[in-house]
Amino acid sequence: KAGVTQTPRYLIKTRGQQVTLSCSPISGHRSVSWYQQTPGQGLQFLFEYFSETQRNKGNFPGRFSGRQFSNSRSEMNVSTLELGDSALYLCASSLRWVDSPYGYTFGSGTRLTVV
Amino acid sequence: GQNIDQPTEMTATEGAIVQINCTYQTSGFNGLFWYQQHAGEAPTFLSYNVLDGLEEKGRFSSFLSRSKGYSYLLLKELQMKDSASYLCAVRDKTDNYGQNFVFGPGTRLSVLP
Numbered sequence: 001k002a003g004v005t006q007t008p009r010y011l012i013k014t015r016g017q018q019v020t021l022s023c024s025p026i027s028g029h030r031s032v033s034w035y036q037q038t039p040g041q042g043l044q045f046l047f048e049y050f051s052e053t054q055r056n057k058g059n060f061p062g063r064f065s066g067r068q069f070s071n072s073r074s075e076m077n078v079s080t081l082e083l084g085d086s087a088l089y090l091c092a093s094s095l096r097w098v099d100s101p102y103g104y105t106f107g108s109g110t111r112l113t114v115v
Numbered sequence: 116g117q118n119i120d121q122p123t124e125m126t127a128t129e130g131a132i133v134q135i136n137c138t139y140q141t142s143g144f145n146g147l148f149w150y151q152q153h154a155g156e157a158p159t160f161l162s163y164n165v166l167d168g169l170e171e172k173g174r175f176s177s178f179l180s181r182s183k184g185y186s187y188l189l190l191k192e193l194q195m196k197d198s199a200s201y202l203c204a205v206r207d208k209t210d211n212y213g214q215n216f217v218f219g220p221g222t223r224l225s226v227l228p
Contacts, residue, residue, distance in 0.1 A: 004157075033216070042202075042218055042219070042220040042221055043158075043202065043204075043218035043221075045215065045216065045217070045218075056215050090157060090158070101146070101163045101165075102160060103146075103148045103150075103160055103163065103206065103216070104148075104158075104160070104216065105160070106150075106157035106159070107157055108156065108157045109157055
């Protein structure tokens, strides 16, 4: 059973540019959540998508957006990049069964560096 | 608000036992999870508690007290490969179908020979 696939693994961008990250969840998982991880802030929730609709949103500016396709694959976009956006971006897929004992399965992440 | 606290760093010796504590204050509660994250890698699921008590899984055990907003992860017979960050996360029920996870800052465990 394939795991959660995130592409690319590493990315270097310049301030002001935009970036798109991709996540393919585990087959059968329809919920995809995105997190930003930095040494100082830990794992911060960005948003969750389920059935092509954003269901939950964290406290991030509108420069951060996402979408989900009919095959459950998700993309995250960050526009007008800032130096502070440098982080590891993790995608997590789940069954979105509220009582699931399994929680999330995380992808390996995309390491974004903004210079 | 939602808040989860864990010690920032811990050090222990190979073969020893270590307990990593987690306290939480969240608006809802639908389970507490522990994840292990090695440097540069994705977090991986370790354990799940939804009822009070101890859940044992090999060398790892996790305890929950919902009334105290408290959990701990117990690692026995420590091995060098257990050096990693350990993340405590609470699942908060947001709607009938939704789930929202709040993560603690993580505890970086160093196992020394």
